[in-house]
Amino acid sequence: MSLSRLWNTARPFCSVITWTTKSPLSTLAVLQRKTSAVNVLSIRQFNKKPSRSDKSADQKNYTYYVMSLVIVAIGCTFAAIPAYRIFCEQTSFGGLTQVAKDFDKIANMKKCEDRLIRVQFNSDVPSSMRWEFKPQQHEIFVHPGETALAFYTARNPTDKPIIGISSYNLTPFQAAYYFNKIQCFCFEEQILNPGEQVDLPVFFYIDPDYVNDPALEYLDSILLSYTFFEAKSGLKLPDPFDPKNRPSIAPSPDKVPEKSN
Amino acid sequence: MSQTGPFIRVTTVSAPLKGSFPLDHEGTCKLEMLNYMVCLHEKKQQNSECRDVAKDYFECRMNHGLMDKDEWQKLGYGDTK
Numbered sequence: 001m002s003l004s005r006l007w008n009t010a011r012p013f014c015s016v017i018t019w020t021t022k023s024p025l026s027t028l029a030v031l032q033r034k035t036s037a038v039n040v041l042s043i044r045q046f047n048k049k050p051s052r053s054d055k056s057a058d059q060k061n062y063t064y065y066v067m068s069l070v071i072v073a074i075g076c077t078f079a080a081i082p083a084y085r086i087f088c089e090q091t092s093f094g095g096l097t098q099v100a101k102d103f104d105k106i107a108n109m110k111k112c113e114d115r116l117i118r119v120q121f122n123s124d125v126p127s128s129m130r131w132e133f134k135p136q137q138h139e140i141f142v143h144p145g146e147t148a149l150a151f152y153t154a155r156n157p158t159d160k161p162i163i164g165i166s167s168y169n170l171t172p173f174q175a176a177y178y179f180n181k182i183q184c185f186c187f188e189e190q191i192l193n194p195g196e197q198v199d200l201p202v203f204f205y206i207d208p209d210y211v212n213d214p215a216l217e218y219l220d221s222i223l224l225s226y227t228f229f230e231a232k233s234g235l236k237l238p239d240p241f242d243p244k245n246r247p248s249i250a251p252s253p254d255k256v257p258e259k260s261n
Numbered sequence: 262m263s264q265t266g267p268f269i270r271v272t273t274v275s276a277p278l279k280g281s282f283p284l285d286h287e288g289t290c291k292l293e294m295l296n297y298m299v300c301l302h303e304k305k306q307q308n309s310e311c312r313d314v315a316k317d318y319f320e321c322r323m324n325h326g327l328m329d330k331d332e333w334q335k336l337g338y339g340d341t342k
Contacts, residue, residue, distance in 0.1 A: 103278075103335040111309075136298055141307050147337030148308040149315040151294060181277040182336065183328075188281040198284050199294050201318075203277075205337060 106182070111145040112211045115220070117175075118142075119206075122225040123152060129230045130158050131192065136199070145208035147182065152200040152226060156192035163191045165231040168224060174215050175222045178207040189231050282328065289325045293318040312338065 119142055121135035136151040156162050166186045170176035185200040192198060202224070210216055285291070297314045304310035316338050322328035333339060 103331075106278075106337045107334045107339060109337070137301055137306060139306055140301065141305075143309060146308060146312075149297065149318065151298065181275075183279040183282050184277045185282050185284070187276060190284050192284075193286070196286065198286060198288075199291065200284075201282055201294075203279075203282075203336075 106147065106205065109145045109205075109208050111143045112208050113143060115144055115211050116141050117144060117206055117210070118221045119148070119150070119204075120221065120223045121150060121152070122223060124225060124227040126227070126229060129162075129164065129228055131156055131162060131164055131228055133226075133228045142206055144178070144206040144210040147203065147205040150202045150204070150224075152185075152202065153197065154190075154192060154200055154228065155197040156194055159194045161191055161193050163189050163231045164228045165189050166226050166228045168226045170225070171223050172219065174213070175210070175219055178210040178213070178216075179222060179224070180205055180207060186226065279329065279331075282322075285322075285327055290318060290321040290327065293321045 118139050120139040121137060123133045123135050125131055125133050132153075132155040134153060136153055140148060140150055142148045154164070165188065168184070168186050170179050181202065181204045183201075183203040185202070190198075190200075206222075293314070297311060297318055300311040300314045301307075316333070319328060319336065319338075323330045
């Protein structure tokens with residue numbers, strides 16, 4: 001139902017209501033006066049010539065508005081510098097993932113006595129990897145700003161040399177941001193001869209800025225987990241650019257099982 | 262497990278500062294390592310108490326060519342000795 005039809009149907013009801021409350025003559029008079037007043041006001045508004053005092057007051061208002069805008073803009077430019085820095089730190093935008101790690105920082109950092117962080121150690125191997133790999137200590141209590149040493153042990157019980165390569169993981173992620181490793185045994189191939197057992201040290205420190213992070217105020221436990229994978233060295237994968245290595249329908253000679261004597 | 266979002270710190274697995282420890286195949290520094298483990302066990306896994314023993318371990322490593330020689334200050338042992 002359109003609006004005009006609605007209004008037409010409602011109008012008799014409205015008039016009924018007004019009849020019940022007031023006399024029709026008075027309502028009519030009131031209506032007439034109101035409409036005339038509205039008309040007069042609108043006409044007055046359009047015909048009004050702005051007087052001199054009004055003009056200067058208006059100009060003053062405009063200048064105040066513009067000046068306040070300018071001041072706010074200048075304030076924004078001043079505030080943008082620390083705001084951008086905080087934004088970059090929080091979101092690790094543009095690769096600024098961690099606090100600067102270098103030897104000068106390690107040399108100058110101060111130990112924070114009031115926080116004691118418990119670093120727990122975990123080790124994993126995939127089921128196909130036949131090394132025995134475990135940490136020598138379950139946990140170690142470290143102050144932020146202090147370098148610490150921890151050990152893992154790996155043993156090769158088989159009769160073949162096995163090459164392993166490890167990766168690590170740290171939880172919780174907020175705390176992992178402050179965990180820096182000076183030297184460890186990850187990401188490089190380590191070969192273990194048959195029956196050999198070797199100690200793998202991890203030399204790390206927790207950044208002293210750990211105590212300044214409000215999200216880490218009640219977090220005192222970090223888990224460091226290493227996983228050792230087997231690296232098959234000497235494995236020659238087929239070269240994708242080799243012209244002989246092309247898919248073909250005809251069975252290639254080396255795929256057919258040879259019956260050799 | 263890996264969260265993504267606008268305000269989440271991206272934790273990337275990064276290389277260690279001094280690289281990787283060469284493996285101690287012959288077990289030349291095993292004694293120092295065991296001393297360190299015993300110290301940790303005695304002092305209830307407190308790292309602060311056993312820093313001298315850790316320093317001995319690093320010295321052993323450096324003397325036998327299993328670690329690059331570095332000043333103690335750079336390894337965070339400037340205050341000891």
